[in-house]
Amino acid sequence: MTLETWPARHRFFVEDALRVGASCRLDALAHQLAVVLRLTPGAAITLINGDGNEYLATLTALTPRAATGDIHAVRAVATDPHLHLTLYQCTLKQDKFDWVLQKGAELGVSRFVPVVSERSIVRPAAALAGKDARWRTILRETIEQCGRTRPPELAAAVALDAVGLAPGVHGFVAWEDAMEAPSLGSVIAALCAHSSTPPALALLVGPEGGLTRNEVQMLVTRGWQVVTLGRRILRAETAAIVGATIIMERCGELGVT
Numbered sequence: 001m002t003l004e005t006w007p008a009r010h011r012f013f014v015e016d017a018l019r020v021g022a023s024c025r026l027d028a029l030a031h032q033l034a035v036v037l038r039l040t041p042g043a044a045i046t047l048i049n050g051d052g053n054e055y056l057a058t059l060t061a062l063t064p065r066a067a068t069g070d071i072h073a074v075r076a077v078a079t080d081p082h083l084h085l086t087l088y089q090c091t092l093k094q095d096k097f098d099w100v101l102q103k104g105a106e107l108g109v110s111r112f113v114p115v116v117s118e119r120s121i122v123r124p125a126a127a128l129a130g131k132d133a134r135w136r137t138i139l140r141e142t143i144e145q146c147g148r149t150r151p152p153e154l155a156a157a158v159a160l161d162a163v164g165l166a167p168g169v170h171g172f173v174a175w176e177d178a179m180e181a182p183s184l185g186s187v188i189a190a191l192c193a194h195s196s197t198p199p200a201l202a203l204l205v206g207p208e209g210g211l212t213r214n215e216v217q218m219l220v221t222r223g224w225q226v227v228t229l230g231r232r233i234l235r236a237e238t239a240a241i242v243g244a245t246i247i248m249e250r251c252g253e254l255g256v257t
Contacts, residue, residue, distance in 0.1 A: 006075070008044040008056055010037060011144045013151065018047055018055045020074050026059075026067035034064045045069065048149040052076060079147040081108035083198040083251045088113045088163060089240055090207035091120045091128065096237040098138055105142040105152050107244045108253050112139075114157040119209030128157040160215055163204070164222055171202040171224040174243050175216055176233045184227040184243055188250040198251040205240040 012029055024047070026033070033039045041062050047055040047069070053076050057069035087109045089100055101112060112135075114128055132154065139151050165171045170191060172184060184203075191199060204224065206215075216226060229242055248254050 006046070006054075006056065008046040010039070011046040011048065011054075011147075013048050013050075013140050013144055016049060018049050018051075018053075018071055018074075020055070020071050023060070023068060023070050024057065026069055027065065030062065030067040031064050033059065033067055034062050047071070048144070050150040052080060052149055054149065077147065077149060080150050081110060081148075081248075081253055083108065083248070083253050084110045084200045085244065085247055086111040086113060086169070086200075086202040087240060087244060088115050088202060088204040090115045090117045090160070090205065090211070090236070091157070092208060092236055093121060094131070096208075098135070100237050100240045101135055101138050102142050103241045104244050105139050105148070106146045107241070108148075108248050109152055109244055111153040111155060113155040113163075115160050115163060115204070116157060117160040117207055117215060118212050120207045126157075132156075160211075161218065163219070165202060165224065166200075169200045169202050171204065171219075172227045172243075173204045173211070173216060173219050173224045174229050174239050175206070175226050176210055176228075176239075177213070178216075178226045178228045179231075181226045181228045184229055185246045185250055187225065187227055188247050192251055198253075201247060201251075203240075203243045203247065205236060205243060208236050210236075 016024060018024065039059060039062065041059050043059045045057050045059065047057050053074050055071050056073040057071045059067060059069050061068040087104050089112065091097060091114055104112065135154055139154060143151050174184065204219065220226060229239055234242060
């Protein structure tokens, strides 16, 4: 079955295992299916659960509180990123951080780590625990929209002085005062030129007020490399998406295959 003949336009993430020929309960989606989208029994929908496939299901029963579907077909999709990129984003005002999560997930970020730095507006890290459910909802809804099958990982918020690098991960700090540092694009291009498989990467972006010099120096001692995103000073949320885009483009993640 090709993209043109796949009849289901609406796409939903579920936690359950899926297989062709099986029925599945979709009660958690019932209100959205029946009330928001006004679907009826017989409608086709696409289900994903993070296994790299899409499943075509037909609704067999639907009320605002309960839903059931039969799975008829499965197809593999190639929309999940091959590159593992972790975005360490210092906390921002809520709408801006939400936006970074959404756009970063669309671009292919594999893991998000909220970071509390000296100039972060929301502090301490424990104060961010209540935002976890909202952030996970944003990530789930984003992958439903953009074609991915696996939601990005959302790590617990950490203080900047607890941020480290796992072995084998190349970490970069985008810093607006690093005018003599190499550009992120040139560094990533050099990395990819020496490896047929994209290495695991991490990008750290500061808060609205930027990172302090002492914070940057601390990160450098832990193996992070300072890079620049260009001559102009970008807002924090812009820097995060520009940085992720540069990395994805240089690593071949923005192509069609």
